[in-house]
Amino acid sequence: GSWSEELARRIGSRGIIVGIDLLEVRPIDGVRVIQGDFTDEAVQREIESCLDGRKVDLVVSDMAPEMSGNKVIDQARMMALNEATLDFAVHHLREGGNLLLKSFQGEGFDVFRGELMQRFARVRSVKPAASRKTSAEMFLLALDFLPMASECGA
Incomplete structure (x- = not known):
């Protein structure tokens, strides 16, 4: 909200x-x-x-999985949410649009960040000031969406 x-x-x-x-x-x-x-x-x-x-200018995702207490399971669930968000963004962002999404540092984070870097001109990792230093929570800010030719109707 x-x-x-x-x-x-x-x-x-x-x-x-x-x-x-x-x-x-x-x-x-x-x-x-x-x-x-x-x-x-x-x-x-x-x-x-x-x-x-x-098409949209901005996709923002503050989603997080229901936490199980098992870091491996929680990380996998977060990565699945991140992939779903990216899939939505790829289909709905206008060229030059932006994406901001919550993620967790851990297994799959660097690979996912690499996926963003292939689709956006700039990608930044941002640790919220309110987040505990020991928390894996991060936000990824992906700027200037670069659609592939197949997504532009070409």
Whole structure:
């Protein structure tokens, strides 16, 4: 909810904001909120319906898996969410668009960051100030999406 609120404050009526959350979220002015699992095909169709064929400027993901307490399992689940987010971004970002997503440092992180570097002009890893130093939590900021020819309809 807080990312959606901040984006709504900054963007206002100049754009469309679609927020997806597993939990019920109170209504946010200027945000179309979808309750559901981002990885669910029905939720993906609902998002696409909201976009009505338009490409987007920014994809933000603050998703994290339900933590099991097993670092290997939790890392694998986070990487799966990251891959799902990247797949969505590749299909819906406009050329030059940006992606910000939460990730965990660990198995698969460097490989995933490399995937981003193939698709975006610049990629930065950002550790939130509020994050504990011992936490694996990171954000990846991928700037200036570079679609491949097959994604441009060529």
